[in-house]
Amino acid sequence: MICRSCYRDVPPGGLYCPSCGARLAAAPLPTSGEAPLSGPAASWSNPWEQRKGRGAVAAFAETLQQVLFHPVGFFRSTDPGRGAGAALGYAVIVGTLSLAVALLWQHALGDRLRFGHGGGYLRFFESRAALAGISVFLPIGVAIGNLVWAAVLHVSLAVLGGARGTYGTTLKAVCYASSATAFNVFPVCGAAVGAVWHVVLQVIGLRELHQTTTGRAFWAWFLPFVVVLCLAGATVLAAVLGLARMWQEFGMGRFEV
Numbered sequence: 001m002i003c004r005s006c007y008r009d010v011p012p013g014g015l016y017c018p019s020c021g022a023r024l025a026a027a028p029l030p031t032s033g034e035a036p037l038s039g040p041a042a043s044w045s046n047p048w049e050q051r052k053g054r055g056a057v058a059a060f061a062e063t064l065q066q067v068l069f070h071p072v073g074f075f076r077s078t079d080p081g082r083g084a085g086a087a088l089g090y091a092v093i094v095g096t097l098s099l100a101v102a103l104l105w106q107h108a109l110g111d112r113l114r115f116g117h118g119g120g121y122l123r124f125f126e127s128r129a130a131l132a133g134i135s136v137f138l139p140i141g142v143a144i145g146n147l148v149w150a151a152v153l154h155v156s157l158a159v160l161g162g163a164r165g166t167y168g169t170t171l172k173a174v175c176y177a178s179s180a181t182a183f184n185v186f187p188v189c190g191a192a193v194g195a196v197w198h199v200v201l202q203v204i205g206l207r208e209l210h211q212t213t214t215g216r217a218f219w220a221w222f223l224p225f226v227v228v229l230c231l232a233g234a235t236v237l238a239a240v241l242g243l244a245r246m247w248q249e250f251g252m253g254r255f256e257v
Helices: 056-069 071-076 084-108 128-159 167-185 190-210 214-251
Strands: none
Touching (some): 056 071, 071 167, 071 190, 084 167, 084 190, 128 167, 190 214
C-alpha cells in the first residue's frame, strides 16, 4: 500500500500513515473478474469514461483540460482496472488531431516536405495521395505507438517492483498522458513544451494508477532509454574492437595484397 500524501510504502491494515500521519484511503486495485469497489474508492469521475449523457465532445474537452492542468486529481479519479479501450480511443483522437495541427502549422509557416519526383518537388498538402495515406495511417500509427510504449513501460515498472496493476493500467496512463501532444497547436515552442509535459504526465499517471512511488514511476520511464544506450554502447564498442583487431592483423602482415 502507498500513502497518497507522501508516497511511501505503508503496512496494510492501518488507518494512518506512520511517516506523515495522513489518513489512508487506499484500496487494492480491482482486477478483472472482481466486483466493483464500494465506498470512496468506487467514486470514479473520469469524464471520458463517463461520456454517456454529457456528449463525446464535452467529455473530450473536459478530459483534456483535467489531464493537462489537474493531472493528479484526474488520475486519482480514474478507475485503474477497466476502460483501457476507451483510453486508447481517446489517445488516438488527441494524437491524430495534434499531429494534424502540427502539419498544418508547418504548411502555414512555409515548411515543405519534399518528395523527389522527376527532379521536381511536390508540396505535401498538394498531394492527394499523401493526404489520403496520412488520414488512414496516422491514427493506426498513434494507436500502435501507445500500445508498444505501454508494453515497454509496464515491463520496466514490473522489473522495478512498481506494477501493482495490469498492462491495461499502464496503457491508460500512457494514453491519457498523450494529452500533452495538444501543445502542438502552438507553433515553434509548442512541441518542446509538450514533450516535457508528456513525460511529467506519464510519470504522474504511472504513480497514481499503479499506486507506486514517484521514484519508481520515473525510473520505469527512464530505464528503457538506459537499456537502449547500453546496447548501443556495447554495439559501438564491439565494432571498435573488431576494427582494432583487423588493423592489428593488417599491421602484422597477415593480410595479403
